[in-house]
Amino acid sequence: MARDNIFVGLEIGTSKICAVVAEARNDGTLKVVGVGSVPARGVRKGEIVDFETAKRCVHDAIVDAEEKSDVEISEVYLGITGSHIRSFNNRGVVVLEEGREEIDEQDLDDVRTNAREVSLPMEDCILHTIIQHYYVDGQDGVLNPVGLLGKKLEADFHIVYGIRTRIQNAIRCVKELELEPADVIINSFATAQAILEKNQKQLGAIVIDIGGGTTDFVVYVDGAVKQSGVLAIGGDHITNDISIGLKIPSARAEKLKVEEGNVTLGTAFPGETILLKDETGFAGRELERESLNQITHERLREALDIVKRQIEADQNLHYVGAGVFITGGCSQIRGLEHLASDIFGMPVTMAHALPMAGVTSAFENPQFSTALGLVKYAHLVQMDRPISGGLIRNAFQKIKGIFRN
Amino acid sequence: MVQLNRQYDRANGSGEPIHVKVVGVGGAGSNILDRVMLDGIEAADLVAINTDVQSLTASVAAHKVQLGRNLTRGLGSGGDPELGYAAAEEATDEVRSVLQGGTVIFLCAGLGGGTGSGAAPLVAQIAKEENALVLAFAAVPFSFEGRRRCAQAEESLLRLRAVCDAVVCFDNDRMAEITLPRMGIHEAFAAADLTVSQSIRSVASLMQRPGLLHIGFDDVCAVLRNGDARALFGYGEADGENRAHDALAKALKNPLMNRGALLEDTFHAIVHICGGANVTLGEVQIIMEELNRHINDQTQLFMGIGIETRMGNRLSVSILSSLGNGAEKPVAQRHQRTIYPVEPAPQPDIKPEPWKPAAIPIPLLRPPSEGEAVPTECAPVRAAEELMLPRSESEPQKPAQVRPAAKAEPKPQSAAAKKAEAKQETLQFEPISRGRFEKSEPTIIDGQDLDVPTFLRRNVRIR
Numbered sequence: 001m002a003r004d005n006i007f008v009g010l011e012i013g014t015s016k017i018c019a020v021v022a023e024a025r026n027d028g029t030l031k032v033v034g035v036g037s038v039p040a041r042g043v044r045k046g047e048i049v050d051f052e053t054a055k056r057c058v059h060d061a062i063v064d065a066e067e068k069s070d071v072e073i074s075e076v077y078l079g080i081t082g083s084h085i086r087s088f089n090n091r092g093v094v095v096l097e098e099g100r101e102e103i104d105e106q107d108l109d110d111v112r113t114n115a116r117e118v119s120l121p122m123e124d125c126i127l128h129t130i131i132q133h134y135y136v137d138g139q140d141g142v143l144n145p146v147g148l149l150g151k152k153l154e155a156d157f158h159i160v161y162g163i164r165t166r167i168q169n170a171i172r173c174v175k176e177l178e179l180e181p182a183d184v185i186i187n188s189f190a191t192a193q194a195i196l197e198k199n200q201k202q203l204g205a206i207v208i209d210i211g212g213g214t215t216d217f218v219v220y221v222d223g224a225v226k227q228s229g230v231l232a233i234g235g236d237h238i239t240n241d242i243s244i245g246l247k248i249p250s251a252r253a254e255k256l257k258v259e260e261g262n263v264t265l266g267t268a269f270p271g272e273t274i275l276l277k278d279e280t281g282f283a284g285r286e287l288e289r290e291s292l293n294q295i296t297h298e299r300l301r302e303a304l305d306i307v308k309r310q311i312e313a314d315q316n317l318h319y320v321g322a323g324v325f326i327t328g329g330c331s332q333i334r335g336l337e338h339l340a341s342d343i344f345g346m347p348v349t350m351a352h353a354l355p356m357a358g359v360t361s362a363f364e365n366p367q368f369s370t371a372l373g374l375v376k377y378a379h380l381v382q383m384d385r386p387i388s389g390g391l392i393r394n395a396f397q398k399i400k401g402i403f404r405n
Numbered sequence: 406m407v408q409l410n411r412q413y414d415r416a417n418g419s420g421e422p423i424h425v426k427v428v429g430v431g432g433a434g435s436n437i438l439d440r441v442m443l444d445g446i447e448a449a450d451l452v453a454i455n456t457d458v459q460s461l462t463a464s465v466a467a468h469k470v471q472l473g474r475n476l477t478r479g480l481g482s483g484g485d486p487e488l489g490y491a492a493a494e495e496a497t498d499e500v501r502s503v504l505q506g507g508t509v510i511f512l513c514a515g516l517g518g519g520t521g522s523g524a525a526p527l528v529a530q531i532a533k534e535e536n537a538l539v540l541a542f543a544a545v546p547f548s549f550e551g552r553r554r555c556a557q558a559e560e561s562l563l564r565l566r567a568v569c570d571a572v573v574c575f576d577n578d579r580m581a582e583i584t585l586p587r588m589g590i591h592e593a594f595a596a597a598d599l600t601v602s603q604s605i606r607s608v609a610s611l612m613q614r615p616g617l618l619h620i621g622f623d624d625v626c627a628v629l630r631n632g633d634a635r636a637l638f639g640y641g642e643a644d645g646e647n648r649a650h651d652a653l654a655k656a657l658k659n660p661l662m663n664r665g666a667l668l669e670d671t672f673h674a675i676v677h678i679c680g681g682a683n684v685t686l687g688e689v690q691i692i693m694e695e696l697n698r699h700i701n702d703q704t705q706l707f708m709g710i711g712i713e714t715r716m717g718n719r720l721s722v723s724i725l726s727s728l729g730n731g732a733e734k735p736v737a738q739r740h741q742r743t744i745y746p747v748e749p750a751p752q753p754d755i756k757p758e759p760w761k762p763a764a765i766p767i768p769l770l771r772p773p774s775e776g777e778a779v780p781t782e783c784a785p786v787r788a789a790e791e792l793m794l795p796r797s798e799s800e801p802q803k804p805a806q807v808r809p810a811a812k813a814e815p816k817p818q819s820a821a822a823k824k825a826e827a828k829q830e831t832l833q834f835e836p837i838s839r840g841r842f843e844k845s846e847p848t849i850i851d852g853q854d855l856d857v858p859t860f861l862r863r864n865v866r867i868r
Contacts, residue, residue: 044845083848232848233855240840241858245867250841291867298859306850 005276007382009374010058010076010179011187012170014043014213015329017057018368019065021073021311022375024360030379032358033040034069035368036061045232046081046187046214048169055173060104071289076376080127080170081187081214083232086161089132089314092113094153101149103136107148108153115157125164127186132224133316138324158225160186167244185377187370188216188228193380194353194363194373195325196220203321206344208307209370210300210330212236216370217307229310233303238296245295246287256292263297264335265290279311302334304343323347327369354381417484424608426450426507428532431489432526433515433544434459434480435464436594440602441513444467445658446609449511452503454528456492456520457481469504472496472524486557492542500531509612510537512569512604517546526564540608540625541569543603547577547593571626573638573727575601600659604638607723611677611709620677620709628673628707628726637668642721642793646843648680649688652722653695666698674726679711681718692722 011017018037022030038060040048066073092115094107100163116129134142136150145153155372167184182274201220209216213234219227235257243253260274268289275284284315311317323346326336331350341348353363362368427449429438435453442451442465449548453466458479461469471479473492482489494499506509510532514525525541532539544564547556566572577597596635641655668674676696678689689710700706842856849855853862860867 043841046849049845083846092521182588231850232846236841237856237858240842240856241773241860244838244840244858245860294867295858298863298865302859306855 006071007375007378008071008073008076009079009371009378010369011060011079011190011192011374012043012046012048012054012173013211013370014234014272015055015211016040016045016367017043017061018371019061019073019076020362020368020371020375021069021071022356022372022379024379024382025357028150028383031375032065032356032362032372033071034065034377035359035362035371036063036065037368038064040212040221043085044213045234045236046211046230047083047166048173050210052168055176059177062179066224066367073179075182076174077190078170078174078181078184079104079187079370079374080162080184080188082162082214083214084166085127085186085230086095086255087158087160087228088118089156089158089226090118091154091156092116095151096121096151102241103145103148103150103153105146106378108155110157111153112157115155116159118159120161123163123165124139124157124161124217125167127167127184128158128163128189130158130160130225132158133222143265150155150338155226158228160189160228167209176347183378183381185213185374186216186228187211187227187373188218188230188305190373190377191216191269191327191370192218192225193353194204194369195327197306197354198223198275200322200325203361205310205322206320206324208304208324208326209328210234210303210326211370212330213328215303215307215328217311219315219320220313221312227315229307231303231306232308232326233299237303238299238330238333241295241299242292246278246291246349248276248285248287259290260292261296262267262289262293262334263339265293265297266291267335267366296333297339300330300333301339301343304340308343308399316344317344320346323349325349325351327351327353328366328369328394349354377385423613424506424508425511425613426452426504426509426537427511427513427605427609428454428504428528429466430451430454430512430528431518431521431593432460433518433521433598434513434525435460435466436515437513437542437544437598437601437605438609439465440595440598441605441865443716444553444599444602444606446606448511449609449614450507453522454493454500454503454520455481455487456524465491470496471498471504472500472520477821482523484554485519486523486561489519489521490527491523493524493527497527497531501527501535504528504532504535504537507532507537510539511542511546511609512539512565513542513601513605515544515546516561517550517554518696519556522557522561526561526568527663529565529568535697538626539569541565542573542575542605543572544575544597544601545576571628573604581764585819599787600638604725607640607677611679611711611723613674617712618708620675620707623705624675625725628675637671637674637724637726639724640721640848644717644719647838648718648720649691650695650838652720653692656722656724657699668696668704668724668726670703671700671704671726673705673707674700674724675707675709677709677711677718677723678720679713679723680720681714681716682712684710684712688720695812696724 007024009020016037017040018035020032021034022032025031038057040054040057042048042053042057060072089244092111093118094111094114096103096107110128114127120126133140133156134401135147135154136142136145136148137152150329161284171181171184188209191209195207196205202223204221211234213232213236215231215233217229218225238248238261239254239257242248242257243250246253248260256274256276272289273286274289274292276287322339324338324344326348337348337350350366352366353369356363356372363372427438427441427446427450429435429452432455435455438451438453448467448688450472452459452468453464454470454472455461456472456477458471460470473482473495476492476495477488482492487506512525512532514521515523516525529539543562546554548555562572562574575597604858608625612625639656639659641652641658643651643655645651676693678684692707708830799824839854839856846855847854
């Protein structure tokens with residue numbers, strides 16, 4: 001197998017670490033050849049808190065993926081998340097020098113550099129500069145300005161940045177395992193690649209990935225990333241709430257959440273109970289179903305409310321035509337669809353990755369959306385590079401130098 | 406509030422060791438004793454006193470006294486307190502010899518039966534004569550055990566009150582809340598025994614343990630003497646970073662506490678904090694501040710702190726109190742005293758009256774109907790019933806004599822019921838906890854710590 005055709009996406013998640021190996025086929029499609037996944041330890045809220053333990057888990061996940069796909073992994077596309085990741089939109093402007101009227105690729109680079117010239121705190125670094133729209137002499141809707149005539153080139157970018165050292169933790173973890181991080185991508189952006197079709201991006205869509213430790217979201221309007229964010233709330237919080245509220249150990253709370261979790265209020269009969277069996281032989285305990293639902297409901301409603309408020313702060317929800325797409329492990333909680341559509345007031349889809357060839361079970365599980373998105377992203381970048389030099393897809397151009405430690 | 410300079414005549418002042426004896430009278434008493442033994446108690450003699458030889462043989466207590474060798478011939482007293490009393494009278498000397506030398510005597514008995522109800526007051530009397538401080542832990546029967554047993558228990562309780570320094574009364578009905586209704590009756594009784602045992606052990610140890618702030622028997626008596634019917638007791642032990650929180654939360658979780666809601670009705674409460682050498686002022690502060698939210702402004706708190714290296718990193722909190730006092734209290738007592746001509750003062754030289762069959766009221770076949778005058782003989786039964794009812798005991802009780810008819814009665818009862826209901830609606834205090842996110846970077850948005858469960862921050866009540 002030619003090495004260029006193999007992409008590996010690695011997601012270091014709070015609940016699980018998974019590596020997806022995919023192969024690009026000649027017809028331009030992607031085939032998933034193997035998925036390695038292990039429960040994560042040493043990761044909290046999407047970030048590594050115990051380096052050695054997390055490293056071991058990453059190693060196990062990679063080995064698992066190698067065994068399943070029969071591919072030796074040397075390069076990974078790494079997903080990044082964490083509450084420190086922030087974003088904003090900025091416009092870059094380039095005025096062509098006297099006597100030159102045709103916009104060339106150098107101008108595109110210049111306008112990007114111009115947009116990136118913002119004062120960020122010392123410890124922060126830019127992760128992505130994603131193109132939204134070009135304007136040539138005030139004319140909008142320009143898809144590719146190269147070759148067009150104009151005096152002034154403007155471009156809107158969505159800039160994602162985070163704390164350098166915290167991003168480097170994940171990178172170092174990968175590097176110490178003799179793996180080369182080909183690229184670093186924020187999770188929400190990768191997830192969107194996996195679950196959104198092009199026309200949905202055009203219509204406008206909100207992608208919310210509720211994972212174990214974080215809720216990552218990204219907003220597409222007119223085919224461009226308008227907004228993204230990370231909220232450090234996830235399934236772990238629900239588990240913790242249940243554990244505190246019903247006074248049961250965390251492990252039991254987790255099991256209860258997965259098996260019985262429901263966010264719809266008023267569906268349980270009054271006094272309906274769940275019998276909590278005890279493996280150790282002691283008497284089981286009865287819990288009121290409505291209490292469990294209430295706890296789960298309160299947490300998820302709050303999380304989605306916060307996401308909505310953050311989106312509404314600089315985006316009119318009316319521009320989002322395709323609706324809300326919820327994915328991630330927590331999207332499996334029953335009743336979340338209704339809760340979310342109640343909050344956002346628009347159609348809500350419980351999404352998983354779009355079908356690809358290969359291991360079907362992988363993309364039918366919303367837990368793997370991000371990892372699959374990483375390979376999809378890698379594939380898109382790869383496809384665009386040789387043809388157009390990455391002009392339209394400059395959005396995906398990465399600045400690797402920053403992360404070289 | 407905190408009593409620093411109290412004089413301890415017995416418990417602490419002289420420095421001589423306190424001889425604690427735990428005495429179980431009757432079947433239930435020896436069950437509790439077994440529980441105490443199993444759970445372990447330091448430096449205490451355990452004495453089982455019973456008419457039933459079988460039960461006595463099965464007991465694990467070191468000292469055993471058989472009552473009524475000639476009267477009952479090794480059988481039980483058959484639920485007859487009169488017989489129990491007579492049997493105890495017969496063995497007075499034996500009882501006296503086994504109780505000799507005890508400074509503090511804990512008497513535990515299940516009231517309502519024969520031996521427990523009949524013999525316990527006499528045993529308490531003998532203990533008092535031996536110059537010991539007597540603290541009785543009495544369990545009153547479940548209301549479903551029948552009115553007769555309840556009436557017997559009530560009468561016996563009054564006799565105990567008359568002679569003991571303090572009586573802690575455990576309402577089985579309330580203690581049964583520890584267990585699920587579907588659990589066996591056996592387990593329900595076992596759970597009740599466990600609670601009584603826990604409180605005996607903790608009272609014993611809080612008096613024995615050397616303390617920075619010591620709690621003496623006088624404090625215990627002050628708290629319990631006014632007790633009307635029910636003891637509030639909670640014990641919690643925890644370790645780890647949040648042990649102060651956790652220990653208090655556990656103590657308040659005890660069903661006798663009703664999560665601290667009942668503490669509000671008390672006028673005195675003992676809090677004893679015990680831990681290893683590393684107890685910090687901050688932890689004591691946390692416990693006291695949280696506890697203060699449960700009590701009203703008038704409540705007098707007796708705080709004791711014990712340092713025991715044996716505790717290691719653990720921290721324990723014991724809370725002891727009793728319901729019913731203040732404005733309601735005198736009325737209730739007058740009411741009882743007028744019915745039962747029992748000398749109320751706890752004087753050692755007073756002999757409890759021997760049981761007369763007439764003293765035990767015949768159970769009513771039907772409750773007095775509306776408008777019918779309540780005969781005085783029925784009053785004890787009613788009083789007993791009222792005590793058994795699982796409702797707030799702080800309700801002012803009217804003396805039976807001043808009730809010309811039952812007409813006026815329903816009003817205060819419904820008011821009490823309402824009060825109890827309203828109390829359940831109020832939000833219980835839960836210590837703010839971040840659980841597994843205790844040590845991770847907080848997620849703070851709009852000034853709210855999102856790691857704290859949403860339902861706690863929004864005060865959503867979870868049952």
